[in-house]
Amino acid sequence: MYRMKKAALILFLIACCINSTFGQNYELVWSDEFNADTIDTRNWNFEIGNGTGGWGNNELEYYTKRPENVCIKDSVLVITALKENYNGFGYTSARLQTRNKAFWKYGRIEMRAKLPKGRGIWPAFWLMPQYQTYGTNYWPDNGEIDIMEYVGYNPNVVYGTVHTNKNNGSNGVSSSITYYGVENNFHLFAIEWTPTDITFYVDSYKYGIYQRLDRDWQYWPFDKEFYIVLNMAVGGNWGGAEGIDDSIFPQTFQIDYIRVYQLADENISHEDPGENYYSVSPNPCSDFLKLSILNPVVQNPKVSVFNLGGVMVIPPLVCTNAVTEFDFSLMKAGIYIMHLENKAMTKNIKVIKN
Template identity: 45%
Template sequence: MKHNFKFSQIGILALLFVTVLSCSTDEKQQVTTLNKLVLEDNFDVNGAPDAALWGFDIGNGAAEGIPGWGNNELQYYTDRSENVVVEDGMLKITAIKENFQGSGFTSARLLTKGKFQKKFGRFEARIKLPWGQGLWPAFWMLGDDENGTVSWPQRGEIDIMENRGQEPTITHGSVHGPGYSGANAVTKSYDLVTERLDTEFHVYGIEWGPDYINYYIDDVLFNQITPESNGLNGEWVFNDREFYMLLNVAVGGSFVGAPNQNTVFPQTMHVDYIRVYE
């Protein structure tokens, strides 16, 4: 599988995020009600993640021609139980500080590519994030690449949740596409202010239709992106293909910087469930 997406090219370090409390009054707030459950993983069977739903990206990106996953990341992704396991009724993705295959850290990245892909719907996960300088947890989606014939960003990317581990109250929601990728992604952040993302579970989700993507944390609509959104200076590529989901914890990278002496390892992202509705 050719990985010409997300961490490989987006250069997300230069994104300028705006902290907000909700959608602005001048934004079109199209709230939908999607309640037909079409996929649910409650991670209630101990062991490896369900192989019928989840695959893995393995390595440091070098095999794909993008060492450091194209973003100066420091981890080597594995499918070892030390890095990814289902237990206690949840999926646990753990970043470890260790020398492994030439890298100084290990972690895991899971994806539903070729196993579950869908166009439109509500995609949500209940997650408790890791914490610390240099940690980069994410829950996101990529458009199907049609067997490698459509490259990133033409096939689109929807970042449901991204977090800088050193900012434990802030989540980010973004899209990337042709003309608005990398440093020019369309994005917004949300600051819980009085609550943290690493000490409590929160539900991160999107509701996605042909001409809108709504971003939620818990019951708060904090962002809506449409073909008319400011900064979307290119083709809207979110109405013509199925997308698949990804979960990962990166270590280092241009978006978060390297861990420092105060970053405690191991660090784990706990995923209570993933659900998809239409």
């Protein structure tokens, strides 16, 4: 393209640091667990239509933001490709991205997902540059990282690719792995991106690496911020190379979560502010709890709340006011973890609901 997991997460949050199972000391800096009823537009933008030249790939779908094409169901983001006539096109699907809302330089970026199947389907999880820094063309001069691509006519083969000024389009530098079951079960698709290389994974299996090798921006534009794109194309130069089997529709691309981790020295200082920087009251609470910001260090935090089972019970909210009220009235009595995060710090607060 041009609930054990939540219990584990909450244990890491309580520890205030995610000690990596990936071999390094990574910290969670952003995630969407898709636990809300609707897609969080503070995180995601919808791309609508068929772009220019079928999004540059001669794709045949029309992207919409209708619930028929993209919705959250049972804490899973579901992108659905349909065979239907819509705005002059024969197929519909969805494409979302985080440009101007969430973008990063370096780290581990991962998606847990179950892939669609069938000839003509082309789902992807990829990164595009937040800024135009190099060359005269946004693409390919500023790069593209395809964390996961899958073409339905070649089942069980997952691809990871980078595109640069020197290697792009059908000449992108690509790796692949044959991995059975990606259409039937959820699996983890990830990269680990450092100043010197980009490594591709399915679950714990490393299957490709792209290295900088002291080359210039024409080979390595990957020292700037990139944002996430999620989509499922129909047809196109690659996805439709062997035609489209119309009998397969509808098809779903199901995303359980997306998470971004970074090393502390790549991200933020993660100062642990003392209680004089904030207050939560009353704690214990019965119905409502107020978070008060008392120091600029914790200004405008993104706040989410988890239960001890690891389930996010209040989705991420950027608190721009000095005092923000949270509704605990419908929650069961027990202990919860309120997670605060901004560019200067991260903090986990134990909250008790009576």
